[in-house]
Amino acid sequence: MTRRGRRLALIAAALAVVGGAAGLALYALSDSIVFFYSPSEIAQKALEPGARLRVGGLVKTGSVVKSAGETVAFVVTDGAHDLKVSYSGLLPDLFREGQGVVAEGVLEQSNEMRADTILAKHDERYMPREVVDALKKEGRWREGEDVAKP
Amino acid sequence: MIVEIGHFALVLALAAALAQTIVPFWGARVGDRGLMEVGRSAALTQLALIAIAFAALVNAHLTSDFSVLNVAENSHSAVPAIYKISGVWGNHEGSMLLWVLILAVFGALVALFGRALPAALRADALAVQGLISVAFLAFILLTSNPFERLMPAPFEGRDLNPILQDPGLAIHPPLLYLGYVGFSIVYSFAAAALIEGRIDAAWARFVRPFTLVAWSFLTLGIAAGSFWAYYTLGWGGFWFWDPVENASLMPWLAGTAFVHSVAVMEKRDALKVWTIFLAIIAFSFSLLGTFLVRSGVLTSVHAFASDPRRGVFILAILALFIFGSFVLFAWRAPMLKQGGLFAPVSREGALIVNNLLLTTSCATVLFGTLYPLALEQLTGEKITVGAPFFNLTCGALLLTACFVAPFGFSLAWKRGDLLAVAERLTLALIAGAVIAVVGAAWLSGRSPFAPLAAGLAIFVITGTLIEVVMRAWRPGLTPGAALRRALGLPLSFYGGALAHIGLGVTLLGLAGLGFGAETIATLHKRVPERVGPYTITLDWVGERVGPNYKEAATTMSVRSGGVVVAEIAPARRQFEARQMTTTQAGLATLNFGQVYVAIADPTGDGAVPARLYWKPLVTLIWLGAGAMALGGALSLADRRLRFGAAARAKAGGRSLAQPAQ
Numbered sequence: 001m002t003r004r005g006r007r008l009a010l011i012a013a014a015l016a017v018v019g020g021a022a023g024l025a026l027y028a029l030s031d032s033i034v035f036f037y038s039p040s041e042i043a044q045k046a047l048e049p050g051a052r053l054r055v056g057g058l059v060k061t062g063s064v065v066k067s068a069g070e071t072v073a074f075v076v077t078d079g080a081h082d083l084k085v086s087y088s089g090l091l092p093d094l095f096r097e098g099q100g101v102v103a104e105g106v107l108e109q110s111n112e113m114r115a116d117t118i119l120a121k122h123d124e125r126y127m128p129r130e131v132v133d134a135l136k137k138e139g140r141w142r143e144g145e146d147v148a149k150p
Numbered sequence: 151m152i153v154e155i156g157h158f159a160l161v162l163a164l165a166a167a168l169a170q171t172i173v174p175f176w177g178a179r180v181g182d183r184g185l186m187e188v189g190r191s192a193a194l195t196q197l198a199l200i201a202i203a204f205a206a207l208v209n210a211h212l213t214s215d216f217s218v219l220n221v222a223e224n225s226h227s228a229v230p231a232i233y234k235i236s237g238v239w240g241n242h243e244g245s246m247l248l249w250v251l252i253l254a255v256f257g258a259l260v261a262l263f264g265r266a267l268p269a270a271l272r273a274d275a276l277a278v279q280g281l282i283s284v285a286f287l288a289f290i291l292l293t294s295n296p297f298e299r300l301m302p303a304p305f306e307g308r309d310l311n312p313i314l315q316d317p318g319l320a321i322h323p324p325l326l327y328l329g330y331v332g333f334s335i336v337y338s339f340a341a342a343a344l345i346e347g348r349i350d351a352a353w354a355r356f357v358r359p360f361t362l363v364a365w366s367f368l369t370l371g372i373a374a375g376s377f378w379a380y381y382t383l384g385w386g387g388f389w390f391w392d393p394v395e396n397a398s399l400m401p402w403l404a405g406t407a408f409v410h411s412v413a414v415m416e417k418r419d420a421l422k423v424w425t426i427f428l429a430i431i432a433f434s435f436s437l438l439g440t441f442l443v444r445s446g447v448l449t450s451v452h453a454f455a456s457d458p459r460r461g462v463f464i465l466a467i468l469a470l471f472i473f474g475s476f477v478l479f480a481w482r483a484p485m486l487k488q489g490g491l492f493a494p495v496s497r498e499g500a501l502i503v504n505n506l507l508l509t510t511s512c513a514t515v516l517f518g519t520l521y522p523l524a525l526e527q528l529t530g531e532k533i534t535v536g537a538p539f540f541n542l543t544c545g546a547l548l549l550t551a552c553f554v555a556p557f558g559f560s561l562a563w564k565r566g567d568l569l570a571v572a573e574r575l576t577l578a579l580i581a582g583a584v585i586a587v588v589g590a591a592w593l594s595g596r597s598p599f600a601p602l603a604a605g606l607a608i609f610v611i612t613g614t615l616i617e618v619v620m621r622a623w624r625p626g627l628t629p630g631a632a633l634r635r636a637l638g639l640p641l642s643f644y645g646g647a648l649a650h651i652g653l654g655v656t657l658l659g660l661a662g663l664g665f666g667a668e669t670i671a672t673l674h675k676r677v678p679e680r681v682g683p684y685t686i687t688l689d690w691v692g693e694r695v696g697p698n699y700k701e702a703a704t705t706m707s708v709r710s711g712g713v714v715v716a717e718i719a720p721a722r723r724q725f726e727a728r729q730m731t732t733t734q735a736g737l738a739t740l741n742f743g744q745v746y747v748a749i750a751d752p753t754g755d756g757a758v759p760a761r762l763y764w765k766p767l768v769t770l771i772w773l774g775a776g777a778m779a780l781g782g783a784l785s786l787a788d789r790r791l792r793f794g795a796a797a798r799a800k801a802g803g804r805s806l807a808q809p810a811q
Contacts (some may be wrong), residue, residue: 008495014506021510021547025517028542029535036532054534070670070759089670090750093384093731095721104534149265 034104039081042107042141049107055083056102064097087115153218153564156206157297160247163199163254164287166192170280171256174273180343186269186283189276190261197254204238204251207296211238217303220244220296226727227310227324228698235309235418236320242423242460243296244442245323250286252324252331256360257283260335267356273336274342285467293460309727318378327396329368330436333405335360337433340426341475344482349426354416357429359786361412366407366782372398373775384733385761386668388771391540397439403512404432407505409782413500418563420491422500423483424505430475434468435512441468442519454668493565500558500566511547515540520608521795545599552606552657555650556613560620574620575613582609593664600664603657610654618647645785652777655770662767663744673758678709682764684745685709686718691752699723701734702752708738708745720747720760737793742769 013141036054037045047053055076073086074097085103095101095118105115170192177185188515207220211234216222224241225234233240239248264272290296339357343349380388389395408428414421441464491500518535526532554580561569572579586605593600597661621643622636634668667682678685701723708716718736725732736747743766750759 006491006494010502013503016545017506017510018513021514021543024543024546025514025539028539029521032536032538032542034534034536036534054532070672090384090748092758093733 024090036102037078038078039083040078042083043081043111046110047107049109051107052105053107053113054102054104055085055113056100057083059095059097059099059101061097074102075148084112085115086112089116089118091118152206153210153215153297153299156203156210157295158801159199159202159206160287160291160297163196163203163250164284164291166196166199167280167283167287169206169783170196171277171284174280175277178270178273178277181270183269186273189273189280190264190746192280193254193261195275196280197251198256200247200254202454203297204247207244207247208235208238211235214307215303216305216307218296219298219300222300222304222307224310225307226698227306229310229315230697231315232320233310233315236317239323240310240314240319243294246286246290246294246444247296248323249327249331250283250290252327253279253283253286255333256332257515259360260338264356271339271342271346271353274345275338278338278341279334279398282338282471285470289460289463289467293463296308306727307583309725311731312699312723312725312728313382315725315732316378316382318374318382322374322378325367325374326371328402328756329364329366329371329405330398330439332360332364332367333401333429333436336364336408336429337471337475340429341478343426343486344475344478347482347485349422350418351416354412354425358412358416361405361409362782362786364404365409366779366786368398368402369775369779369782372402373461373772373779377772380619381735381737381746382732384761385766386735386746386748386761388768391518391537392521394439394443396515396540397435397442400512400515400519401432401435401439403508403515404428404435407508407512408432410501410504410508414501418492418498421502422486426483426486427479428505428509430472430479431509434472435473435516437468437471439463439675471704495561495568496566497558497561497563500554500561503554504558507547507551507554507571509546511551514543514547518543541599549603549606552610552653555610555653556617559614559646559650560617574616575609578609578613578616579749581612582606589661589665597664600661603661603664607654607658607661610657611651614647614650614654618644635786638700641788642785645781645783645788647781648784649778649781652774652779652781654774655777656774657741659767659770659772659774660801662770663765666743666763666765666768668761668763670759670761672753673706673760675756679762681745682760683710683767684715684740686745686747686762688758691756698725698727699725702749703750704736704758705754706736706747708740710740716745718745718747720749722749722751739769742767742773744768 034052034054037047038057039055039057042053042055054056057076057078060075060077060082065073067073070090071086071088072091073084076083076085085105087105088101102119103113103115104117104119105113107113170189173192174186174189177183178187209215210218210221211225212231214221214225214227214234216225220241220243224244225237229237237244257276260272260276260279264275269274325618336357339353339360343353372395375395376388379390380386399706410424411421411425411428415425422445441461444460444464461529518539522533522535522781556575557568557571560574561568582605584605585608586601589600589604591603619637621639623632627635669679669681671679673686673688675681675688675691678687680686685708687707687709688704689707694701694703701721703719705717707714708718716738719734719739720736721734723732723734724730733748736745736749738745743764746761746763746765748761752758
């Protein structure tokens with residue numbers, strides 16, 4: 001094969017692989033992106049039940065109810081609005097009342113979601129960034145609050 | 151005092167790095183051998199100085215000198231000694247110091263063992279390596295000084311993050327950095343070749359050992375990190391497509407492509423421009439990873455603290471080295487001479503397919519990692535691109551690459567015979583197909599991935615083994631002669647074979663997960679709970695006190711058909727200093743599979759809520775990675791490819807021919 005022919009074959013192969021990958025990526029993207037909202041945004045946007053989403057905020061103090069089996073219910077708040085969350089499974093080590101949390105799952109009613117993943121902060125200095133932003137938006141965030149007391 | 155010496159040594163190291171950048175580069179331009187030689191001594195000096203700085207920081211951590219901010223924030227007098235040492239790089243400042251230490255180690259390796267290199271090429275490579283050091287030393291000294299003092303000194307430190315109090319911290323970051331930073335040498339040599347405007351098979355021979363070292367360590371580093379996450383996070387997962395993990399996967403994919411293309415260049419003198427390009431992007435991805443992890447744009451376990459100044463500084467470094475090298479590439483690459491011709495169906499052709507698939511999968515990971523960041527900057531919308539995206543795109547491409555691997559391994563250089571190879575691989579193809587069909591029937595179609603991956607894994611492993619046998623044995627050969635032939639095959643051949651088998655083994659481990667089981671249950675004493683083929687019984691619950699923690703401890707027995715096969719002790723640790731809890735999963739390895747139990751806090755009446763998993767073949771994931779790294783090491787040990795061997799032989803030959811000179 002000539003140099004030119006070889007180069008053309010190479011370019012055709014490259015285009016095929018890259019095109020295939022781009023197609024796959026677009027297809028995968030169309031149904032595997034999850035949007036992040038704060039409880040206030042969920043209240044404002046009036047999302048359809050059945051939508052898959054992530055919500056972030058603080059676990060409302062006194063709202064955690066553990067019921068029979070491994071089901072737990074709690075309220076995620078950003079101060080302005082609340083969202084009820086139910087979850088079956090073991091909560092992460094760092095899940096605590098009054099602390100930041102991100103829950104991913106399906107919206108069952110306009111103010112209730114069934115979560116299948118719960119992410120809590122990883123250490124006392126770390127607050128999920130989404131939660132910080134959501135709280136800042138509602139004016140509930142004080143700079144420096146995350147610095148642990150000595 | 152020792153701390154100040156460390157700080158001072160670090161400043162001197164910056165000066166040495168500056169000298170290493172400017173003097174040899176100038177020397178290479180004016181053709182002054184003496185100036186070029188300065189690069190070597192500067193590189194060795196730089197290593198010595200950074201080693202002093204690093205030792206000073208280790209000493210401060212070991213002696214719990216809380217007047218040093220870094221120690222006070224990340225250590226505690228009650229922490230065991232091993233975690234005091236590993237705690238040195240368990241924080242932002244210390245980990246950056248480890249980064250430059252390894253950078254200097256690689257520079258010194260070139261200075262020590264690069265005698266056989268053309269002087270100008272070595273001088274330029276050391277200069278580029280020096281420039282990387284300058285950038286990162288300046289970054290450390292200006293924004294992340296590990297030697298900063300704290301006045302007044304506190305009586306007690308704030309403790310090392312309990313998640314990091316694990317042998318994993320002693321192993322994972324150093325291995326990963328040896329890989330990440332190892333690609334810096336490849337990058338420096340690529341830049342040097344572009345500056346010189348000349349590149350040939352000899353270049354590939356010089357770079358190959360460094361590539362193999364970096365790639366093997368990166369493989370081990372990623373595997374160690376994934377195993378650590380697996381047993382420490384209590385979710386039983388080992389790969390989360392977390393942006394930080396992706397940041398380490400991208401250089402690995404680009405580096406794997408490079409390891410293959412550099413072989414083509416070395417053996418056939420082809421694909422030169424492409425190989426240079428891969429060398430540049432492999433290290434660019436390492437820098438991107440450092441940026442993503444260290445700048446605070448992402449929040450994850452790996453982001454120790456975020457400071458916007460740091461982000462901007464690293465972004466500037468990233469821009470300098472990526473754009474700088476791309477400009478150099480665009481300007482000089484067209485001058486490089488094109489090399490040997492080959493037919494599309496040949497080992498070269500197969501390696502091009504491998505490179506295409508690897509770089510494209512790398513691009514999908516890059517896209518999935520950066521798209522959410524870009525979208526948020528542009529529109530303010532926050533999204534997560536999760537595992538399904540990566541599994542579908544990157545996964546599909548990598549599975550295709552696995553399918554191509556045995557073909558490429560069996561094809562001849564220059565012009566191959568695909569039909570003959572397919573015939574040779576028939577047995578492997580059949581074995582793979584049988585496994586896939588049996589697996590699919592077993593799972594009755596629950597997950598199409600697991601049986602497919604299992605079939606592919608068997609195909610890769612048997613296909614590679616067939617090639618090894620066929621190289622040594624021909625019909626009619628006596629076993630003794632075949633054995634002699636087998637021993638005569640080059641080590642680099644066995645290295646490649648082992649790496650491919652390792653790939654198959656890892657894939658088999660991944661496939662095994664589809665055949666596992668998991669349940670969430672509240673365990674009561676002496677009431678067995680079933681998971682997969684085993685039952686788990688809670689025997690004891692209680693409290694224990696460790697050096698710097700309290701734990702809710704349990705013991706459980708794992709039974710198979712009524713017989714106890716293992717005892718496990720899952721626990722939850724409560725660390726006083728940071729008010730944090732960690733999960734100690736209970737693991738029992740049974741025939742390459744593992745029973746994995748993670749518990750929640752015991753309830754008042756002595757019952758324990760727990761997650762129970764049975765993960766068949768799961769250990770193969772990491773054993774396979776180990777085999778891949780060992781394959782890299784075997785290739786490295788090949789005498790013919792040892793650093794500069796060919797050039798030394800040539801030099802020796804010349805002096806024999808001309809004894810009078």
